[in-house]
Amino acid sequence: MTEEQSDTFYVTTPIYYPSDRLHxxxxxxTVAADAIARFKEMKGYDTVFLTGSDEHGQKIERRAAEAEENPKDFVDEIVGTFVDLWQTLGIDYDQFIRTTDQYHKDAVQHIFDTLHDKGDIYLDEYEGWYCTPCETYWREHQIGTENECPDCGRELEWVEEESYFFRLSDYADDLYSHIKENPQFIQPESRRNEMLSFIEDGLEDLSVSRTTFDWGIDVPFDEDHVVYVWIDALSNYITALGYPESDQRFEKYWPADIHIVGKDILRFHTIIWPAILMGLDLPLPEQVFGHGWLLTETGKMSKSRGNVVDPMELSEDFGRDAIRYYLLREVPFGSDGTYSTEALINRINSDLANDLGNLLHRTLSMVEQNFAGVIPAPDKKSEIDKDLKNMALKTARSVADQIDGLRYTQALEELMNFVRRSNKYIDETRPWILAEDEDQHDRLKTVLYNLLEALRFISIMLKPFMVDTPEEIGHQMGCRREIVMSDWSDLDEWGQLPVGRSVRKGDPIYPRIDLEEYFAGKEETEEVDSETEQTQEEKKEMPEGLISFREFQRLELKVAKIEEAERISGSDKLLRLVIEIGEDEKRQLVAGLARHYSAEELMDKQIAVIENLEPAEIFGVESQGMLLAAEDKDGSLSLLEPDVRVEPGAEIS
Structure with missing residues (x-):
């Protein structure tokens, strides 16, 4: 992908299917898309980063029925976990589209109508093999004798039904020519050759409606059919921008600069999606990048194999920046790679603790020891300083080029080479020796300033990849605001770090992780989880709805007095309460009372609370317990209060 002269940049991920949590x-x-979006923003582009959820289909309908929920409620809950995960990982998307959004449904019906009116969609009979998890039809000649899905290996279902078809075959020649004439359209190059071969084998018309399930967007002129995934899900990239309305946003940002997808869905994005766009007389995206799979030692991740890796759990264990760094550093983006926790820990220890963390800690320690923690002004320069400066400027240019080409592994390798060069600069200049000689005081100023300036370069170059680390480096260097507000042009010149600021050396930003201790701790956790599962099995033997007396005894119920109450910004139902729950002990609660009580009404009330509940973050505020309230038939809440006032902290038994 080359940098265009345009001042806009539109990047998308696939919209993910909410049949289960993401791995x-x-x-x-999504981290890869976030990195290029952050980089383009730093380069001054008006950037739009889109992600979302693909919420219709037979699989969702079946899963919802199994859960005894309606499909919308079912997907709402799972989509909520998507949003939570992206927030945890620092994914700074501009828009999250859901295919259940009304504007999307209206636009999809318009697209279906348009293609039908043009003659690109026609009614016929379909019979053949169908994979529900992949939402893919297969012809006899495409599958083996075992009737298994060529993509996922699951058993196929035989389907016979009336269906509307899209004339995909009519666009084969145009698709082939476009891919041939635009080498950058499909990347990496190997994927481009695969798609050309697929077209050469012949394209068949595509089923774009279903009658065997109801959970989808209605075909506008035929109530017996719902729109199938291709026109529904793939169209999100244009409906999110306001298509088909005469929307300035659509005209401004379309065509997309890049769709980032996994290689398993590249065919849909480089053959089906462009053909639909051709049918609508719309420009094609500039590029579709099909990255490789992140595998485990037992192969491709799947719940059935029990090898799914939970990114939320990893973030809790190692922090989101370490996970982001590892994902983009470990495997060349176009290739398959293998995830292992051991490799993750080794990468944290070698790159982030030994190299980056050590550079920051050593530098700030010397500034504190020799200049009372104040950034010195450079004075006496040497040839070796010029070498460090030239490498910094060269690295910034090269890292930018690598990010532009989605060569994240190479970008981070070059960045870490500069980190290692900066550590070597310490060994070469030996500031601890300079500190012992009064005549070398000015030289020491220059050496330490150069190290701090190198860290400024490093922290800015890390911003597309990491969320918190650049800011923390800036904070410890006394220039947090400059780092947070920086863009890529702040790497055009060496020597921009302001002097006279006070550094704030903190704990090492990446302490080393002991592999044996980590895995031993995980084994203990798994044993506890196993015991918990056993307890859950025992509970199943009890009549439904009952708990044991032992379980009840674990609850610590107490009387508390409300001392403060205020609305939580952005929520129309949550209040933040400060309660007194004993002598000199105060707690913070989050309660859904705002529609039932004003903050003033709650002041000085005595309430019943569960004291020993695990703290939880609700709407960004930590809640350290739970109050008890009764809900009437109409949904109104009434607090449970003692009939006479008692001392806060009194036990309820």
Whole structure:
């Protein structure tokens, strides 16, 4: 992907299917898209980063029925976990589209109508093999004798039904020519050759409606059919921008600069999607990048194999920046790679603790020891300083080129080479020796300033890849605001770090992780989880709805007094309460009372609370317990209060 003269940049991920929680492979795609979006913003582009959820289909309908929920409620809950994960990983998307959004449904019906009116969609009979998890039809000649899906290996279903078809075969020649004449359209190059071969084998018309399930967008002129995934899900990239309305946003940002997808869905994005766009007389995206799979030692991740890696759990264990760094550093983006926790820990220890963390800690320690923590002004320069400066400027240019080409592994390798060069600069200049000689005081100023300036370069170059680390480096260097507000042009010149600021050396930003201790701790956790599962099995033997007396005894119920109450910004139902729950002990609660009580009404009330509940973050605020309230038939809430006032902290038994 080359940098265009345009001042806009539109990047998308696939919209993910909410039949279950996302795994690290989904995080891999989305972190990669987030990195290029952050970089383009730093380069001054008006950037739009789109992600979302593909919420219709037979699989969702079946899963919802199994859960005894309606499909919308079912997907709402799972989509909520998507949003939570992206927030945890620092994914700074501009828009999250859901295919259940009304504007999307209206636009899809318009697209279906348009293609039908043009003659590109026609009614016929379909019979053949169908994979529900992949939402893919297969012809006899495409599958083996075992009737298994060529993509996922699951058993196929035989389907016979009336269906509307899209004339995909009519666009084969145009698709082939476009791919041939635009080498950058499909990347990496190997994927481009695969798609050309696929077209050469012949394209068949595509089923774009279903009658065997109801959970989808109605075909506008035939109530017996719902729109199938291709026109529904793939169209999100234009409906999110306001298509088909005469929308300035659509005209401004379309065509997309890049769709980032996994290689398993590249065919849909480089053959089906462009053909639909051709049918609508719309420009094609500039590029579709099909990255490789993130595998485990037992192969491709799947729940059935029990090898799914949870990115939320990894973030809790190692922090989101370490996960983001590892995903983009470990495997060349176009290739398959293998995830292992051991490799993750080794990467954290070698790159982030030994190299980056050590550079920051050593530098700030010397500034504190020799200049009372104040950034010195450079004075006496040497040839070796010029070498460090030239490498910094060269690295910034090269890292930018690598990010532009989605060569994240190479970008981070070059960045870490500069980190290692900066550590070597310490060994070469030996500031601890300079500190012992009064005549070398000015030289020491220059050496330490150069190290701090190198760290400024490093922190800015890390911003597309990491969320918190650049800011923390800036904070410890006394220039947090400059780092947070920086863009890529701040790497055009050496020597921009302001002097006279006070550094704030903190704990090492990446402490080393002991592999044996980590895995031993995980084994203990798994044993506890196993015991918990056993307890859950025992509970199943009890009549439904009952708990044991032992379980009840674990609850610590107490009387508390409300001392403060205020609305939580952005929520129309949540209040933040400060309660007194004993002598000199105060707690913070989050309660859904705002529609039932004003903050003033709650002041000085005595309430019943569960004291020993695990703290939880609700709407960004930590809640350290739970109050008890009764809900009437109409949904109104009434607090449970003692009939006479008692001392806060009194036990309820």
């Amino acid at each position: 690290i492979g989904h995080a891999y795609t």
